[in-house]
Amino acid sequence: MTPLRVSIAAAIASVLLLLVVFELIRSRRLRERYALLWLLTGVVLLVLSLWRGGLNTIAGWFGVSGYPPAILFATGMLFILLVLLHYSTVISRLSDQSTILAQRLALLEERLRHSETRGPQ
């Protein structure tokens, strides 16, 4: 069985995470679409730390019934990986978009310069 103090500490940490994410959304420093994964992380970790019997059962499935909190670590790590992967796709999209913006800007500037040097017709 999971030591009680581990469960309490994990639950507090999960609640803190949820509160911080909520505050970031409220103050518009984090957009909802990027917060969803974080909220899901906090909820799943909170459920796993409060539902001690469930954690025990899951630990049994994965053969770590000797130390069920290992499942908490594994779950946390999995979600961090998901968040990072998600960020990589976001960054890739942003850099594609900034490339297109730079190209359009260069094409427009050239067009503007060209029409200025020719003067109004």
Next chain:
Amino acid sequence: MTQGLDGLRRVAIVPAYNEEGAVARVIDELRAFDPGLEVVVVDDGSSDGTAEAARAGGARVLQLPFNLGIGGAVQTGFRYAWEHDFDLAVRLDGDGQHDPAELGALLEPILAGTADVVVGSRFAAQSDGYRSSRTRRVGIRLLAWIVSALTRQRLTDPTSGFQAANRLGIRLFAADYPHDYPEVEAAVMVFKHELRMCEVPVAMRARESGRSSITALQSVYYMVKVSLAMVVALFRRKAVPFQ
């Protein structure tokens, strides 16, 4: 100058990054080869006077607000070519290593209607004075082997940036052009879109000034990245062409 160019709108795309010392001569040589050629220098966020030198030489200059890397710069040129309805585009580097006098050979398959994209190869002919380090030659040969296998066509110099394209090629490259080290992946893309590609032997010159964009340390990263990109490119959906 090659026969058959009259009546075709043609543009030279010259990507340049900090090449103020070399770009003017490239422009002059392009003019000497074909006075009817519009020269577009893509200044890829240079910190020197590349753009001014190119303008003074009479070229159109597309000035990128920051450095996009060679792929993004070249694509800017192809977008210009597509937007301004050009029939033919040639691409050659602003450092002077591609000799405009070779453009006649490069354009021949396109004018003959036998290819959509033509690449100038340093290695297609046996004799030539091109010098490069042995590691680089081995790397290029390895890439050539992979590209040839993927495209089922013999290509000897897939990293060459000395290229010509007709309208089909311009349209493809305007819509989608690979990023960091684009030429190898572009070859696979051309194959994937069922355009015709061919190589012609050309001589290339030693660089006049500036340094190659690829240092020895980066070449391993280059090989891995390009190999990944090539394989992925085969599984990618086709680019949506510009209207």
